[in-house]
Amino acid sequence: MQPRNMSMSGVVDLAAVKAAGEAKAKAEQARADAARQGGGGAVPPSSLVIDVDEAGFERDILQRSAEVPVVIDFWAEWCEPCKQLSPVLERLAHEYNGRFVLAKIDVEANQMLMQQFGIQGIPAVFAVVAGQALPLFQGLAPEQQIRQTLDQLIQVGEERFGLTGLTVDADAEEGAAAPAPVPAGPYDALLEAAVQALDAGDLGGAVQAYKNVLADDPGNMEAKLGLAQAELLARVQDMDPSAVRKEAADKPDDVQAQIAAADLDLVGGHVEDAFGRLVDTVRRTAGEDRDAARLRLLELFEVIGPDDPRVTAARTALARVLF
Numbered sequence: 552m553q554p555r556n557m558s559m560s561g562v563v564d565l566a567a568v569k570a571a572g573e574a575k576a577k578a579e580q581a582r583a584d585a586a587r588q589g590g591g592g593a594v595p596p597s598s599l600v601i602d603v604d605e606a607g608f609e610r611d612i613l614q615r616s617a618e619v620p621v622v623i624d625f626w627a628e629w630c631e632p633c634k635q636l637s638p639v640l641e642r643l644a645h646e647y648n649g650r651f652v653l654a655k656i657d658v659e660a661n662q663m664l665m666q667q668f669g670i671q672g673i674p675a676v677f678a679v680v681a682g683q684a685l686p687l688f689q690g691l692a693p694e695q696q697i698r699q700t701l702d703q704l705i706q707v708g709e710e711r712f713g714l715t716g717l718t719v720d721a722d723a724e725e726g727a728a729a730p731a732p733v734p735a736g737p738y739d740a741l742l743e744a745a746v747q748a749l750d751a752g753d754l755g756g757a758v759q760a761y762k763n764v765l766a767d768d769p770g771n772m773e774a775k776l777g778l779a780q781a782e783l784l785a786r787v788q789d790m791d792p793s794a795v796r797k798e799a800a801d802k803p804d805d806v807q808a809q810i811a812a813a814d815l816d817l818v819g820g821h822v823e824d825a826f827g828r829l830v831d832t833v834r835r836t837a838g839e840d841r842d843a844a845r846l847r848l849l850e851l852f853e854v855i856g857p858d859d860p861r862v863t864a865a866r867t868a869l870a871r872v873l874f
Contacts, residue, residue, distance in 0.1 A: 593720035599644045603654045605661050612654050616679040619717050620651045620708040622687070622701070625668070625675040627659050632691050633674045639694055640676070643701065649717035650705045651678075667870040678704050681712040738764045738771065745777055754788065757781040779853035787814050799828075806832060806840040810847045817851055825851055826865035834872040845869070 603611045603623075612621050624640050626633035637655065644653035658665040658673055668677055668684070676687040687700055708714035745760035761778035764771050792815055798805070799812035809832045816825035829848040833841050848869060852862045 593718045594649070596645060596719055596721060598652070598717070599649065599719065600641050600653045600655065603656050605663055608664060612679050613682055615652060616682055617714075619649070619714055620704050621679045622651050622653050622704070623668075623677040623679065624653060624655045625658050625665065625670050625673050625677070626655060627657060627673055629659075630673050636674045636676075636691055639697065643694075643697065647701065647705075649719040651701060651708075651716070663867065667867065680704070680708050680714070738768065738774070742773060742777070745774075745781070749777075749781060749784075754781055754785040758785065775853060776856060779850060783814060783818065783851070783854050786811075787818050790815060804835070806836060806844055810844060813847065813851065817854060822855060822861050823865075826861065826868075830865060830868045830872060833869065 601611060612623065615621055622640065622644070624633075624637055626637055640653050644651065656664055658670065668675075672689060674691070675689045678685055678687055687704070688697075705716070741760055741764050745757045745764075748754070748756035748760055758778060758781045761774045761781060764774035765778065768774070790811065795808070795811045795815055799808045802808045809828055813825040813828045816822075816828060826848065829844050829851070832844040833848065836844060848865070852865070855862050
C-alpha cells in the first residue's frame, strides 16, 4: 500500500486562535513551573513510546498533547507492514528525544478508537496536537519522508501552540516524571460551605468555595463536579427559558443561542438533548464557533460526570465529528 499524502498543509486550521493561545499559555506556564522547581519535569526514555487503550485515550493522548505532539501508530499483530513500520517510528521517537511522543494503539483490542479515527486500513499514523487530530499517512513510507513529516509536525506544534517537547533524562527512574503528590485536604469544611452556599442560592459563593479547594487540590473530583454544577446554575439563573428556546429554534446557526439552549436542556434534565445539540453544533461549525461549542460540551460532561454512559456516548459522537 502506497503512503497517502503526508503534507502538513491545513494543519494551521486545526484549532481556533483562542485555543492556540490557551494551549501556548499552558505550555509556557508548565515550563515556567518546571524551571522554578529546578527542572523537575524530566521524563525517562521509556515515556517516549507508550501503549494506549480506549480507557487511557483522554489521559495519555488528549491531555498529553497539550505538552507535546503525540504521534499515533495504529497497528495489529497480524499486520506485516505494521511490523516494518512500528520499529522505525519507535526508533525515531527515541532519536527525537522528547520532541514528540509515540502512542501505539492495537486496533484489534480498541475497535472504538479505530472507528472514531475513521481508520480504513493499517498501518495508519495520526497525530494529535493540543487536542486536535490530523492524519499523517497510511501504509509504509520511506524513513526520509517520515522524518520530513515529523519535522513539520514539530514545527507546527511549536509555532502554533508553543509545544517545545519534553525533557528526557536517561537516568530518570520510572515514575519520576510526576512530582511527588502533595498531601491533600481535609476539605470537608470547604466542601460543606460550598453545598450550603448552593442551598442558599449563593452561586457566587459556591463557585468560590469550590475554586478554593481546586486551587490546593486540582484533582478533587467532588470539587470539580460541584464547580461545574454551580457555574451552570449561575449561567441559567437569569435566562428567560421561552426566549432562549425560541432564539435557538429561529437561529440554528447561532452558536451562542445553541449553547444557551443546551445549558437549559441540561438543567431541565434533558441530558441527551443537551449533548446532541452541541455535538451537532460542532459538526456544522468551524474555527472559534466550533471551539466554543466543543468547550461548552466538555464543561457539561463535567456536570454529569465521566462515568455516566451518556457522557461516554457523547464523547464518542464528538470524536466522530472532530476526527
